Amino acid sequence: MKLDLRKLKLRKVNETLQSIDLKRNNKSYTILNPEGNHAICAGLTDDIDVTVKGHVGYYCGGMNQNANITVEGNVGTGVAENMMSGRIHVKGNASQSAGATAHGGFLIIDGDASSRCGISMKGIDIVVKGSVGHMSAFMAQSGNLVVCGDAGEALGDSLYETDIYIKGKVKSLGADCIEKKMDNKHLKKLDKLLKKAKLDKLKPKDFKRYGSARKLYNFKIDNVSNY
């Protein structure tokens, strides 16, 4: 089924996709002429396939549960923000805060993601085939961020328990983010994620792992005299 945003209002398109009776309807949908509109495919809850033909605006696929969304273009700020489950595949570049606060699901970005990719992520797995901008994985709490290119300044600042895997260069690490040992458990996990993103040719051992030094978790009693 084709949904043309030049003919239909965005709200109508989203409402249609949010209330599909899977017993009666097709599983595949195509959105035409997105033209940079915001909140396309926000709040989907069913296991459906949606292909968006073109560039989209902010918060595409926000709060997604179960749906499999493919964007054949670039995405604006906050793609997959607060995603719970499902899969979002961006074939172009992503703007800032991709996968922000997302609890689950899988986000693949074929191009680059700009600043704050995976900010405050809470369980989502993100694979970026290109590079990520500054302050990526800022205050990230859980889940995995895999970057096949480089990372910008202050990677993983004030990080909790997200695992970050970077293949290229890291411009600088943020507060409390350190390089960590890649043991078998991590190699296996990374291998699984790369295969899931159809990046079979990349070798997990070429990546470096970064995580929290856990020094910001508690107040340091030595600093009490500063107050």
Add this chain to the structure above:
Amino acid sequence: MCGIVGIYLKSRKFEKDLGKMLSGMLINMESRGPDSAGFAIYKKEKKAEFKYSVCINNLVFEKFKKDISKQIKFTSILKNSDHVILSSKEKPKKVLAILNEFKGVSLVGYGKSIEIFKQIGNPKEVVKKFNLENFSGTHGIGHTRMATESAITTDGSHPYSTGSDECLVHNGSLSNHNNLRRDLTKKGVSFKSENDTEVAAGYISNHLSNKKNLKETLKSGLSDLDGFYTFITGTRKGFAIVRDEIACKPAVVAETKDYVAIASEFQAMAHLPGVNMAKIFEPEPGIVYSWGK
């Protein structure tokens, strides 16, 4: 929030459509700025002439034309809604002094090729009012304003003139504009409004008048201007964009063989010809990008 847009033509193919392209961009940015809108268009220049864009507010055009012509010779005086474009072969210093003293009008810009129009109201109304669709030119920049730190007035609208053929539009807010305004006032820069962008414009024009080039000026602005911003600056032969180091304020660039378009959001440029095949990227923080000369 505010919306900023710009378009620079690399080939002559779309010169006649420039107004149409820019007007669509401004209308598409209404959601980011419904309070006022404005644009600067760079047209082909006549060698010996300077053009002055003024807003005559509530003055009667015929009377203004008569009165101003008594003071200095203009080769043409053209009315476009409440704005007037005056052309003159006289030295800019002389003309500017007269226009700045003339009661009831505000000078919004001047130069050899630039024309600036800005007014309060919804972008759709503003572009219609000035017939932007009918403009042709080589490049242009525009702004849709959601007023935050100062009043909704013509003086608070963008673009701001920063010197001959130079102007500025801004999305964001500056936090040290009061201090900067005081410093610049001491250096002889004058301001019309309480607006933060006017201070940035004053900062840029002050640096440029001290023989610094635009790229150097924007680079030093990165350390002197505190706050969140994406700036687009227009010059006689091109334009530049810079984002602060935190880069919270959005920007997207689309480049084809015929044009370079800049906007706060992609939806501003979705109507441009061939944009789906364009090279589209987000300008990196703290880096000055420029096109043209």
